[in-house]
Amino acid sequence: MIPNALLRTGLRDLVRRPLHTALMILGVALGVAVVVAIDLANSAARIGFARSTEAVAGRATHQVRGGPAGLPEQVYRQLRVEHGVRPSAPVVEGVVTALDLGRQPLRVLGIDPLAEAPFRSHLGEGSIADADFAAFFTDPAAVLVGAAFAERHGLAPGSPLRVQAGDRRETLRVLGLVDTGDPESRRTLDGLLLLDVAAAQRLLGMPGRLSHVDLILKQPARDLAFIAGLLPPSARLVPANEQAKTVAQLTAAFELNLTALSLLALVVGMFLVYNTVLFGVVQRRAIFGTLRTLGTTPGQLFRLILAETLLTAAVGATLGVGLGYVLGQSAVRLVTRTINDLYYVVSVSGAPLTAATAVKGVVMGLGAAFLAALAPALEAARVEPVTALRPSTFETRARRLVPVLAACGGVLAVLGATAIALATRSLLASFAGLFAVVLGIALAAPAFTVGLMSVLRPAASRLLGPVGRLATGTVARAVSRTGVAAAALMVAVSVTIGVSVMIASFRATVANWLELTLQADIYVSAPSPGGARTAVPLSEDTAARVAAVPGVAEVETVRIVHVPSPLGEVQLAVSDATRTRSAALYRVSEGDPQETWKRVRAGAVLVSEPFAFRHAVPERGGSVTLHADHGFVTFPVAGIYYDYATEQGTVLMAREVYERHWDDHARSSVAAYVAPGHDPAAVTDAVRRALAGHALRVVENRALRRQALRIFDRTFAVTEALRVLAVVVAFIGVWSALLALQVERTRELGTLLALGLLPRQLWALTLLETGLIGLAAGLLSLPTGLALAVILIEVINVRSFGWTMPLQLPPLVLVQALAISVLAALLAAVYPVRRLQRMSVAAALRQE
């Protein structure tokens, strides 16, 4: 227990030192805000996807699914009519882009209202206002939309709704609004277009085909085998949540990466809390000495410091949750854009703050503050009634601790490196190892700072006289705070180096890969609402039309589909290329590229690097089993190729092989080579003219590369934002440490001023001190940042996404890092010096 009187001194102290209390609140608030923002963004995307899945799957327990081209609709008729399988309902599902609603992706759900009731309550339990229901069956452009969605976008019955579906633009008509009393169901209707099955087939270019047939099996043990026996080989009977599970797994690594980065901001915030609490302890040493003399126990002082910290942290964490909510609204846009670019289509209108996220933020903020306050609280508990009046006691003890901390740091870093080396596939263990390495080096920062000062002292003394000697001496002797400031800044700057080098290496690798991959001059595809997973089929004659354009020498096509396999759903890229690709595109191949492609055309497949990593495909002698229209087929793997387009991995197959096993003749994109002597720009225009009337995207090679790199940069926008936040938190940490240091040294500086130190010398002294802290942080951040970059590139990237890439070191990054360190430290000195200048020397001399 803490006696009331003691608690009162603590609380009054918090009020009497508003700046420091505010700094501690800020440290916790910023850390918590970043964690909450990322958590909100991640969960908003997850919830958004779950809702859209729920909207589609409803109460179905199982689904009958077909191959890439869908399920022939006769399968449904046979099941329902001939074999009496009920409840069953046909579904046509797809994604279109709303042209007038900010190009947001909308999910299309084609249903049969007569079979719907047991599955989804969109129509049955809700009220369809103002709908001429017969038109739902007869008007192919009629759609129903959720009432809340309609209200948000100003839609009403009769409103036109322009959408892009594949390579066509269509104008739909809002037939009515669907509303339910239940707010949860209302949310599942967000971004959903309900159409009749036939209208959806027409809109999505799936004549005579269904996406799946929904079933509710009351006795699966009995029914499964029976229904499976009725299906053709191309169809599969799967649990209804199978697809949702597969898709959720896709983003797991992406989410973990973001969470790890957000935790880093919390760790840097911990430095800030440590500094502030320690400052409070050091400044009140005399008071604690008196309290100890009066009978306060060490335990009571220990608890007092923790109670003060937790109280302040509670305020900070609460503010952090609020700030996190605000930041989360921006983060959710960045995160969903990346998920749309890379993974799946999700429509998220906002990131509502959930109790779970708020509690998580507060608990993490309190936990971080508690950990950060432990050492200063122990220091307060150790204050003896006699030594309390001796100001140098704490620093003497801190100096003795420096080598011990460095040794502990060394052990921690080695343990971290070992964890990374041993846990070859676990991403969580890799991140834990990464944190251990960085924290280990941070623990060695005080020792490095002291060492650097003793190296610099003779030169600083010679060049700058007493100012040089004083500055190096102060930085070394006040190591309890200068060392911690250097550590905090070092962590932030090394993260900047690590992340910058990783992004630069990644970007250079992707740019080089794009150059090798995109060999054709012109690319034609339908604008898709999402990334690679939603590649939409082109009209049948598109390739022939392009090939017929004068100046086009040759065309190649690619079809992107998703097929089931024992490994889950697999992305399959089907190519009819005849040209040999560069050997640099293959990480592993049997024979030269020509030989490899010959094998592919003969029936083998190539797998992308992430695919090989995810599914542990061996470098030689591997195979991949896929579910084709006539059952499972095993294909030998002829090589592993570099592919940075999707992290879920791709299997590449020759078109002639694909058409042997799948009844699907569609194309997702066309690549055209311009004949020698023709101007690519002119030919591109001619292709555009030839395809007039189709809403297709026709781009030149260079533009496509630029666009790909733009998506790349967009993907790293969140990372960049988090990196900047970490530096901001570190800057505040350094600032508070310096401020504390200067406040602590007020009398010492007052003495110097009384002895004749000129204002410019005071500036020089303080700037030199902070500059030296920045230099120590900057110098230590170079190897740490590079180690971080190596771990991010060689370990985290490979284990998260399966991508390998050579490390590229832009020399400017290191110079920038050093400059950021020193500049942040110098800037942090401005306020403390101005504060000292405003204080009279007489007042400074009176300071205890």
Add this chain to the structure above:
Amino acid sequence: MPALVQFDRVTKDYSEGQELRHVLKDAELSVSEGEVVAIRGRSGSGKSTVLNLVAGIDQPTSGEIVFGEAVLGRLSPRERTLLRRDQMGFVFQFFNLIPTLSVLENVLLPAELAGLRGQRRRALELLERVGLSDRLGTFPDRLSGGEQQRVAIARALVRDPRLVLADEPTGNLDDATGASVLELLDSVTRRSGKTLLLATHSREVAALADRELTIEGGRLV
């Protein structure tokens, strides 16, 4: 003897919240070159304020302070700093040594701040005189209170100042150490013909001075 320090109707007020506290009111003071003057008074009576005003690190509310030929009120802050650096030495109650500098470096500090080189011999002589020539490389936290104050005395004299200001120089020392430090301060200043202005609450300490002044009702009498 010409006056080194002169107060002409000096008033010094401090505001404490809404209240105004008068520390000095039309105070007059004249200290001659080479004189040892003690200013005695209770805690909070304004002794340190007098020293701070003489040093130019505090400004009077009204009145004029003259040091040598300089009227302090007419000097810029920089000129006051230079005057203090070049012509005054300080001895504080809490020693105020710089913890990051060794004994010798502390003594050399005022000279180095003024950009003067070649003062090492003088610093060594002074440390010899205060009996610390064997502790040159020691840092302040390794010294006793008496030793720290002896370093501070050596530091006060290193620039060969015209005036030494000592604020309760024995206030933080035990009686025996205080007496020896005082004796040292007295001997080194008198022997080198320095003017010493001493603030103390102690009658015994004040007895060493040529002249003793007390602050009564804001005046020096």
